[in-house]
């Protein structure tokens with residue numbers, strides 16, 4: 001997935017445009033491409049690389065909006081099928097009473113948000129919800145639990161849930177908080193495909209949002225997850241009062257990891273009353289789309305997930321996000337504790353845009369083979385949250 005591709009700058013124009021364009025159009029496109037190519041950050045676009053500088057990422061954010069989207073859409077088509085999105089359904093398997101203090105999250109025990117706590121769901125209920133999600137068209141089932149880190153008994157039950165999801169022929173994703181290397185391995189052994197663990201924001205802004213853990217804790221769990229052979233789902237939140245530089249630093253951090261996260265959820269803050277960010281200023285929709293586009297350019301082969309906050313977005317804004325390179329959404333159910341556009345609205349929007357859902361082919365895995373005998377292949381992306389991935393009203397998932 002992270003194979004190096006031909007940089008956009010080296011692609012003949014006709015190929016980049018997909019078909020023969022009128023001469024005037026080609027000339028205009030050539031001029032735009034030439035102008036962009038003079039920006040140092042754009043000389044290696046399309047290449048999967050891990051040496052991004054902050055200045056390069058900031059230069060992408062500074063591009064004229066149309067130039068940025070044009071470049072992002074070209075890079076998108078180098079690595080992904082156009083007009084295709086992956087669809088996941090997210091279920092909160094344990095809700096509320098989390099000891100962490102993430103400022104965006106209604107599940108923190110420290111904020112009075114009126115959220116009703118729920119114990120860990122039974123394995124049978126999770127299986128039923130996953131089957132319903134599959135029947136509605138989801139190919140991946142994501143399970144989020146509001147824990148700082150899972151206890152041994154909890155992890156055994158989550159492992160049983162993962163086996164049930166895989167037995168349905170769906171990809172599985174979990175977001176359970178911080179993991180040690182043996183815990184990550186236990187989840188891998190159960191057949192887990194993805195682990196969601198967001199970095200949320202830049203290293204510099206992190207302690208303005210969370211004080212009960214530090215940025216390095218996130219990186220340590222991500223390393224444990226990668227080392228266990230799990231795919232990573234890792235992104236962040238836009239709209240928490242961060243600067244453009246913070247957004248650039250967040251994406252630079254992700255792009256310079258030893259492996260790009262297979263899935264990069266970009267969340268728009270859902271300002272939940274009772275949380276410290278309840279009155280956060282709304283993000284300019286174009287700035288949100290820019291963040292999606294820069295994620296696409298800095299991590300060309302990754303799935304970029306349009307995540308929390310989608311319910312507040314217009315159809316037009318979602319269409320712009322797809323144009324900028326988003327190719328995954330949460331579908332149906334709830335984004336952990338915050339609402340998600342209903343299934344019918346999503347179906348109608350995708351149909352109006354000519355976008356298809358992506359089929360799932362599960363990776364070869366002995367556990368899944370025994371359980372369901374389905375085909376195996378691969379897929380992408382996981383949550384989209386913020387926090388460790390549970391949605392947080394704000395962003396999780």
Ligand code: SF4
Nearest residue numbers: 098100102105146387
């Ligand atoms: S985002 Fe996750 S870790 Fe943070 S308070 Fe919410 S549930 Fe807890």
